[in-house]
Amino acid sequence: MTTDLGPETLTAAVIDSFKNTPDERLKTVLESLTRHLHGFVREVAPSIEEWETAIDFLTATGQKCDDVRQEFILLSDVLGVSMMVETINDEETPDATDSTVLGPFHMVESPERTLGENISPESEGEVCVVRGRILSVTGDPVPGARIDVWQANTKGFYDVQQPGIQSIGNGRGLFTADDNGEFFFRSVVPSYYPIPTDGPVGSLLNATARHPYRPAHIHFIVAAPGFKELTTHIFVGDSDYIDSDAVFAVKHSLVKPFTTNPDPEAAAAFEVASPFVEGVIDIVLHPALHHRTPHDATTKEIAR
Amino acid sequence: MTTDLGPETLTAAVIDSFKNTPDERLKTVLESLTRHLHGFVREVAPSIEEWETAIDFLTATGQKCDDVRQEFILLSDVLGVSMMVETINDEETPDATDSTVLGPFHMVESPERTLGENISPESEGEVCVVRGRILSVTGDPVPGARIDVWQANTKGFYDVQQPGIQSIGNGRGLFTADDNGEFFFRSVVPSYYPIPTDGPVGSLLNATARHPYRPAHIHFIVAAPGFKELTTHIFVGDSDYIDSDAVFAVKHSLVKPFTTNPDPEAAAAFEVASPFVEGVIDIVLHPALHHRTPHDATTKEIAR
Numbered sequence A, B: 001m002t003t004d005l006g007p008e009t010l011t012a013a014v015i016d017s018f019k020n021t022p023d024e025r026l027k028t029v030l031e032s033l034t035r036h037l038h039g040f041v042r043e044v045a046p047s048i049e050e051w052e053t054a055i056d057f058l059t060a061t062g063q064k065c066d067d068v069r070q071e072f073i074l075l076s077d078v079l080g081v082s083m084m085v086e087t088i089n090d091e092e093t094p095d096a097t098d099s100t101v102l103g104p105f106h107m108v109e110s111p112e113r114t115l116g117e118n119i120s121p122e123s124e125g126e127v128c129v130v131r132g133r134i135l136s137v138t139g140d141p142v143p144g145a146r147i148d149v150w151q152a153n154t155k156g157f158y159d160v161q162q163p164g165i166q167s168i169g170n171g172r173g174l175f176t177a178d179d180n181g182e183f184f185f186r187s188v189v190p191s192y193y194p195i196p197t198d199g200p201v202g203s204l205l206n207a208t209a210r211h212p213y214r215p216a217h218i219h220f221i222v223a224a225p226g227f228k229e230l231t232t233h234i235f236v237g238d239s240d241y242i243d244s245d246a247v248f249a250v251k252h253s254l255v256k257p258f259t260t261n262p263d264p265e266a267a268a269a270f271e272v273a274s275p276f277v278e279g280v281i282d283i284v285l286h287p288a289l290h291h292r293t294p295h296d297a298t299t300k301e302i303a304r
Helices: A010-017 A024-044 A048-063 A071-078 A081-090 A200-207 A264-270 A294-301 B010-017 B024-044 B048-063 B071-078 B081-090 B200-207 B264-270 B294-301
Strands: A127-136 A146-150 A172-176 A182-188 A217-223 A230-236 A258-261 A276-280 A283-285 B127-136 B146-150 B172-176 B182-188 B217-223 B230-236 B258-261 B276-280 B283-285
Touching: A010 A024, A010 B081, A024 B024, A024 B081, A048 A071, A048 A200, A048 B048, A048 B071, A048 B081, A071 A081, A071 A200, A071 B048, A081 B010, A081 B024, A081 B048, A172 A182, A217 A283, A230 A283, A264 A276, B010 B024, B048 B071, B048 B200, B071 B081, B071 B200, B172 B182, B217 B283, B230 B283, B264 B276
Parallel strands: A127 A276, A127 A283, B127 B276, B127 B283
Antiparallel strands: A127 A182, A146 A172, A146 A217, A217 A230, A258 A276, B127 B182, B146 B172, B146 B217, B217 B230, B258 B276
C-alpha cells in the first residue's frame, strides 16, 4: 500500500520505496535511516510548529556554511556523532594512537613547512616546541610520514576565523618526518576556546545551558604509505575543560603535559630561548587494513 | 565520565550534557534525538568518507533553500517524515477531513480573491470549477472560514518556480466562505508533476531509482475561529501516480473525480462556458482542542 499511510504504515512504505536502489550499501543506509528517523518522530510526536522549527534549524545550519565555516560538522560534533564515527572507525586499531574528531576547521591546505619551522609566526603567546616520533605498532620509525597540524592562536581563533588579522596558514603546517620518523616544530601553546556560537549550533548550546568550550589542543592528521591515516589531537595537559569538552573528543591517552625543558643545547637545536616549553607525542600508526570500498564513491554521488 | 568515550558510552554522555536544559520539552526531544541518531550511526557504522558524504548532503540541502525553495521540506517529504507528522497531529480528528502534507511551495501569501474568481488567470489548460462547503463535524456550515488554495499550472510548475513566466499569485487564492459555508473558484485542472529534481533531493531520488512525481492536486489550508486549522489537498481522481505519490501523501478520501457538469445554468452562475469540469470537496473541520503549548515558542528560539 502506498496510500492512506499513517504512523504505523509509513515506515514500511518508505523503506519499500528504496527497494530498487542499485547500490546495496546506500539501500542499507537509507533503510536504517528511515527506521531510526521515523522511530524518533513517532516517539516525540512533534507538533506542526515543532516540525517547522526543525526545518528552520536545519536550513539555517546549512546556510551558515561557507568556504571557511562548516556548521553541520559543528552540529555533528556537539551531538557526539563525529566522535562516534571516529571511534567506530578506530575500534580495529587498539594498539595505534587513539583518533579523535576532525573538527570544522580543516578547510584550507596547510602550508608545507620544514622541520623546526614556526607554524604560528603571527601569533603572540608562550613559545613552545612540539615534537615526537611517527611509529608503527611494532615500534619501528616511519620515515617520510606526512604530518598535517593546525591549531588556534592564544585568543582561541583559527586563521580562517580572523580574516585581516591572521593570514591563511597561520597556525598550520604540513611536515615530513625525518629518517628517524621524528618531527618537531615551533608554535605557541594553544588556549582553550569556545566553538563558534554565532550560528544555530551556538543557539542550541545556549538553549540547553551547555558551555561551548574545548580544551586546548593541536590537531594532527598523519599519513604514510602502507598505514591507516590517523586524525587526532594532542591536548595540553593542564588546560581547562579537559573533562567537559563541548564535542566529547578527549581521550586521556592524548593529553600530554607541556613542560619546561631546561636543556640549553636542546633550545639551541630548536632555535628557541632557553628554557622552553615543549609538548611531546609519539604517534603510532596502524597498518592499512582496508581500502576504500566502492560504495564510498557511489554514496558520494548523491551529495553533488 | 566525559572522556575516553566510545560507541557504548557516548549516548549517555551526550544525553547527560542536556540535563540542565531549562525547557523540559526541548530536553525530551533532544534526548530522543540523541538515542535514535546514535542508534542509526552505531547500526550503519559509517566510514569517514560516508560521514563526509552525509555532511555534504545536508549542507547542500540547506544551501539549496531560498525565499521560494525549501529543500529540507522536500527531504522531509520524500522520507515520509512530513506525512508522519501530519498524520500524528491528525489522529485525534477522525471525523474531520483528512489532512495531508503542506509541501514546499507555500512560501508566498496567496492573493485575497472573491468567491468565483479565477485563481489561475495566467495558466492555459482545461478550465474547471472547484467548489464545496466548509462544515463542522456536526454538519453545520462554517460561514467566514478562510480558504487558502494553491496549485501548479498544467505544465506542473508553481508560480515561484517560474519567475518571468508566472506572476507571484498565479495559481493561488485566499477566499472567505459565504454565509452557507460555501466556497467556489475557477482554475485549470492541475496536472501531475515532478517535485524539483535539480537539488540534493533529486539526486537522492535518482540514486535510489525512485520517480519524482506527485499526482495532480490542489492544496488547501482552511482556518476558522474555534476550529483546528486543516492542511490538506484535493487530488484529481484520474491522475497518474495516485498510487505512488513521491511524498506518500495520498489519502483516498481526498481523491475526487473532476467530472463534466452539463447544467448551463450552473455554468452561467460560475461564468464559465457550458459544459464545464468541476471538482467538489466538502471540508469538515474539527473543533480546536489544543492551544499552542509554551514549548512551541521556546523550541522555536533555537532556530533563530
